[in-house]
Amino acid sequence: MKVYLDNNATTIVDPQVKAVMDPFFVEKYGNPNSLHAYAGETHPHLKTAMEKIYAGLHAPKEDLVVITSCATESNNWVLKSIYFEYILTGRKNHIIVSEVEHPSVMATAKFIESMGCRVTYLPINHEGLIEAQSVRDNITSKTALVSIMWANNETGAIFPVEEIGQICEDNRVLFHTDAVQAIGKLPVDVQSFPVDYLTFSAHKFHGPKGVGGLYIKKGRELMPLLHGGSQMGGYRSGTLNVAGIVGMGKAMEQAIDSLDYEMEDVKEMRDAFEDELLKIKDTFVVTPRENRTPNTTLISFRGIEGESMLWDMNRAGIGASTGSACASEDLEANSVMEAIGADDDLAHTAIRFSLSRYTTQEEMDYTLDVVKKAVKRLRAISSSYAYAPEGHESGLSAH
């Protein structure tokens, strides 16, 4: 059996999404900016797609939703343009991000820090959550931007963006949120709280890869990152990714339609799975369910290094994820687990299962069975539970 449980990394493209994209490769391949019928026949489809994307975010028509190539581009755009407009000109000298942002925010923040901007990295607490108060405490008269993700990709932790947005508005600071993990999992309404910029990406909600977006509130327009032929109102040049935009429109529509299913049925499956896993001794989940996206479980099995767990999952046809040191190519420890900092011994044991509306109960039953067997096998190998003669002093574990 093959089971895909890495939906926070990417998702299967919904067949209906693929179907609406298909005509724009061989049949309707015109460049929308040209002056002929080939261009014209793409326009109604693009318009419909954009309407669906606006509707999905509850964005008023006076605001901008600019389609980009990915969330990484959107995040880079916000931080770098803020740097050019506010920091480089000396009007402001400071931005605030969380210490568990996606690399596309984190690495960009580090980059503009190296260019002379002061950056505050807000810590998360022992449950993996951000306290809105800490944003207020760190804002100065020179703060240009606060960028805090809506939901964390590793833990699924939901950050208090409504409250943070309000704090930013009260202090006249721009607020950006990376909502990549929120679309299709939480209700997203840009009019329900103060937010100036919001990043999203199609492939996280059953759309195609290579299509992202940035919501921009009216009056908060950014200077473009990509200059060129003035597509997307001049805010983002580059020939429109017609198939991608059409696909994203359909995917957004479906994400909104399936939101209830995701928040109830997927959550129920996740919760039941997690309940069963937590029955295994020495097993831990740090972020409380009520503060988590409905599809995500980040769970630690004491004594089992994350990559070895993934190995056994993979052998059984299950795709999951770990951010532990051994697994990642750059050998960095799981930043979220390190940031939580509750128990050092668990820093390398976290494994993430992320479900989707395509996940079935049968798949979860199978996965549960595989996990139980893997825990048994790997704990038998593990030094954490190994015999030691009386009086043996061990530095292997803090316990």
Next chain:
Amino acid sequence: MGFDSLIGGTIWDQYSQKVTDLMNNPQNMGEITQEQADEMGATLIVADFGAESCGDAVRLYWAVHPKSDVIMHSKFKSFGCGTAIASSDTMAELCKGKTVDEAVKITNIDVEMAMRDDPDTPAVPPQKMHCSVMAYDVIKKAAAQYKGVDMESFESEVIVCECARVSLSTLKEVIRLNDLTTIEQIADYTKAGAFCKSCIRPGGHEAKDIYLVDLLAEYEKEKMAATADSSAGGGAVDFAQMTIFQKLKAVDKVIDDNIRQMLIMDGGDMEIIDIKENGAHFDIYIRYLGACSGCASSSTGTLYAIENILQQKLDENIRVLPI
């Protein structure tokens, strides 16, 4: 770099079949209890290395024959990834039947070689090499326990890159011998820094006492110091190789040390206007100041004296031209 750097590979695809098999079915996984050791008439050694909080931990069990020092039985338990488990398993296997003194000679490179399917293809990808180092360290720990000595006593040299086992002295020598200036060059010459990369600079997988960037900085500093010395008359660097600024400083120093005093005593002085390369010659343009400017010997005796001393101290192709 280039093509190969663009699309990341799956590290598991680069594991040898042996590594895969050992991860799936470790052969020497297990424990030796005190009772079992007693039954064998053996000394039980239980050695730990690493820490769960660091992502790698191993416990090695040896049953050692107390008379012959032969390792009669060897088992392991390990917290870590597939490479760590397979390496620990291989290490435990390699220990069997060896004396403790023979076992301490087993390195992580021996372990990695033993896990290869064919001798020319590495058993694990470069970034996984560090996971095998622990297997090497735990042997030292076990041997130290058995012999009642300090673990460091088995290591005669300071190892900077543990993955490739490159020592501090080797690195220093190779850097100087080949005038290496980049991390890539060090990797090309010695393989140090080519694996897990944590020895390159702080912030990697493991904290180190000394990093490759430190060694490069140290060498760079030495070179700078040498240049500074020679331009100050130390003579280590060839005058012809100096930058124009260094040439000026060197000439000025020689004049200060040997000539200026003499001129000042006569109520004069001189300044250097410019230095120009003229074919094989270095033409140094000077201007006399004060009493010197009208002195008859300024274009004869004094001039020859200045030229002579600069030729002696710096370069025989120097010519001094008063203007």
